Amino acid sequence: MVKPRERATTMVKPCQQSKSQPKTTKSTNNLLSPKLFIYLISISALLFILFHIQSLHHHHVPPRPSSAAETAAKLRRSVTFLPLKDLRYFNKALVGHTWFMSSLYDIHEDGEVQFQQFPSPVVDGDDRILCLKGRDTHDGSWNYYGLAWPEALPENATVMKGVSFVSYNHYDYGNIWHGLSALMPFVAWHQIQGKCEVPERWILYHWGELRLKMGNWITTLMEATFGAPLHIEAFEGIGDGQPVCFEKAVVMRHNEGGMSRQRRMETYDFMRCKARLFCNFTMPEPASAAVRMTILMRTGARSFRNEKAVVEIFGEECAKVAGCRLTATYSNNLTFCEQVSLMRKTDILISPHGAQLTNMILMNRNSSVMEFFPKGWLELAGIGQYVHHWLASWSGMRHQGAWRDPDGPPCPYSAGDRRCMSVYKGGTIGYNRTHFSEWAKKVLNEVKTRKMEGATQVTANQVHECSCI
Numbered sequence: 309m310v311k312p313r314e315r316a317t318t319m320v321k322p323c324q325q326s327k328s329q330p331k332t333t334k335s336t337n338n339l340l341s342p343k344l345f346i347y348l349i350s351i352s353a354l355l356f357i358l359f360h361i362q363s364l365h366h367h368h369v370p371p372r373p374s375s376a377a378e379t380a381a382k383l384r385r386s387v388t389f390l391p392l393k394d395l396r397y398f399n400k401a402l403v404g405h406t407w408f409m410s411s412l413y414d415i416h417e418d419g420e421v422q423f424q425q426f427p428s429p430v431v432d433g434d435d436r437i438l439c440l441k442g443r444d445t446h447d448g449s450w451n452y453y454g455l456a457w458p459e460a461l462p463e464n465a466t467v468m469k470g471v472s473f474v475s476y477n478h479y480d481y482g483n484i485w486h487g488l489s490a491l492m493p494f495v496a497w498h499q500i501q502g503k504c505e506v507p508e509r510w511i512l513y514h515w516g517e518l519r520l521k522m523g524n525w526i527t528t529l530m531e532a533t534f535g536a537p538l539h540i541e542a543f544e545g546i547g548d549g550q551p552v553c554f555e556k557a558v559v560m561r562h563n564e565g566g567m568s569r570q571r572r573m574e575t576y577d578f579m580r581c582k583a584r585l586f587c588n589f590t591m592p593e594p595a596s597a598a599v600r601m602t603i604l605m606r607t608g609a610r611s612f613r614n615e616k617a618v619v620e621i622f623g624e625e626c627a628k629v630a631g632c633r634l635t636a637t638y639s640n641n642l643t644f645c646e647q648v649s650l651m652r653k654t655d656i657l658i659s660p661h662g663a664q665l666t667n668m669i670l671m672n673r674n675s676s677v678m679e680f681f682p683k684g685w686l687e688l689a690g691i692g693q694y695v696h697h698w699l700a701s702w703s704g705m706r707h708q709g710a711w712r713d714p715d716g717p718p719c720p721y722s723a724g725d726r727r728c729m730s731v732y733k734g735g736t737i738g739y740n741r742t743h744f745s746e747w748a749k750k751v752l753n754e755v756k757t758r759k760m761e762g763a764t765q766v767t768a769n770q771v772h773e774c775s776c777i
């Protein structure tokens with residue numbers, strides 16, 4: 309359930325530009341602001357008065373009143389387009405106002421998603437809309453954005469109706485983790501600020517460069533979440549440099565940043581619920597205390613070297629717990645709905661580090677994850693190896709730890725050499741019977757206890773999770 313929130317709206321201020329950075333552009337705030345608008349109007353009025361004073365003295369000069377059309381023409385010409393990617397912030401691409409649309413502020417309520425919306429929902433009378441000249445797929449500094457008054461759009465502008473989602477992703481949309489991180493804030497917006505509004509189109513940027521597709525899993529998840537196939541905008545039929553303005557636009561550039569854990573969990577609850585509806589799993593599952601374990605196997609890189617042994621070890625522990633069922637399957641050839649179905653019936657997900665683990669968000673809340681890494685990852689894989697710890701926390705799951713294989717192929721370079729990662733990256737994962745048995749026993753008992761306590765609670769698909777306010 310989504311609780312009512314305090315409306316403590318604040319604007320996120322851009323961080324101070326450091327002195328050492330070269331100043332290549334005069335000002336970050338040179339878009340037409342309400343102040344500038346008033347300024348322009350005042351100038352027009354002043355000119356009008358001056359003309360009249362002049363005409364009193366020189367009766368031969370015909371009066372030239374400033375008309376609304378002239379003001380509109382001035383406003384039209386005053387729309388300033390700035391590069392989508394601001395190279396001055398290259399070193400702080402993700403900080404504060406970011407290098408994407410760097411002159412604009414986000415709206416941020418405490419614990420809520422950070423976003424931009426045009427026309428502004430928080431500044432009365434600022435009904436400027438977002439315009440883009442943004443179809444370049446190679447260099448984000450050749451793509452531009454600007455704000456325009458709807459009655460004075462830039463020359464030759466095309467107007468696109470409905471809500472447009474404009475996404476900034478620092479990584480890529482093919483990767484499930486990075487794709488999901490970039491898109492989940494739109495789901496959060498849809499739930500609350502958007503009041504269930506569904507996007508007409510998605511405009512995807514990476515470093516300001518237009519992207520035309522995202523991975524299949526994430527595409528299907530978004531289709532399920534928003535109840536319609538996605539239209540990913542390619543600006544076909546729009547000439548280079550021709551502006552496109554959006555009746556209503558929502559821009560996300562901070563992923564889940566700023567969201568409370570509660571709000572993150574609600575957002576994942578919503579996607580899970582929608583995915584189940586999409587796949588027609590509408591009947592609530594009978595409450596049961598039986599524990600269901602699933603081993604989701606990979607082929608190739610990060611597969612289990614000895615699948616049979618791994619399945620056997622977990623099978624033996626499962627067999628010791630009354631009502632426990634073990635399923636072992638490959639993730640690569642399951643359809644989206646087969647994954648939704650399997651995860652709905654999984655309490656403990658056992659799987660190597662990899663994209664398939666993102667399926668964890670489709671389990672019921674409080675389900676468990678056990679993760680496995682090949683040799684060398686702890687030392688060399690960087691912070692990215694923890695993404696499934698984070699995802700478990702954000703989606704309300706329990707990450708029950710990881711096992712790291714001490715054995716693997718030798719690296720020809722000295723220990724700790726970065727180049728070793730290329731050897732470890734494609735590594736496979738062995739097993740330690742003693743460790744796996746003890747770990748499985750511990751997690752099984754914990755889950756069993758929790759399920760017995762919670763057996764009276766409704767498990768799946770409470771309808772309220774699928775609704776927005």
Ligand SMILES: *[C@@H]1O[C@H](CO)[C@@H](O)[C@H](O)[C@H]1NC(C)=O
Pocket residue numbers: 463464
């Ligand atoms: C608008 O379109 C017309 C016709 O295609 C073209 O001649 C003109 O240069 C365009 N104006 C701008 C500012 O691009």
Ligand SMILES: *[C@@H]1O[C@H](CO)[C@@H](O)[C@H](O)[C@H]1NC(C)=O
Pocket residue numbers: 586587588645
């Ligand atoms: C769900 O059911 C509807 C109506 O029977 C059907 O049109 C749709 O194809 C089904 N969806 C899936 C994913 O099976």
Ligand SMILES: *[C@@H]1O[C@H](CO)[C@@H](O)[C@H](O)[C@H]1NC(C)=O
Pocket residue numbers: 607638640641
């Ligand atoms: C799914 O993929 C696995 C591994 O590639 C393979 O062994 C299995 O036969 C496949 N199953 C189906 C139904 O194609």
Ligand SMILES: *[C@@H]1O[C@H](CO)[C@@H](O)[C@H](O)[C@H]1NC(C)=O
Pocket residue numbers: 673674762
């Ligand atoms: C998950 O576990 C927490 C803490 O044990 C509990 O308060 C919460 O009700 C559980 N949530 C669900 C959906 O079972």
Ligand SMILES: *[C@@H]1O[C@H](CO)[C@@H](O)[C@H](O)[C@H]1NC(C)=O
Pocket residue numbers: 714740741742743
């Ligand atoms: C296997 O795991 C056990 C328990 O964690 C540990 O004591 C033992 O050293 C491990 N064996 C190997 C070969 O790593």
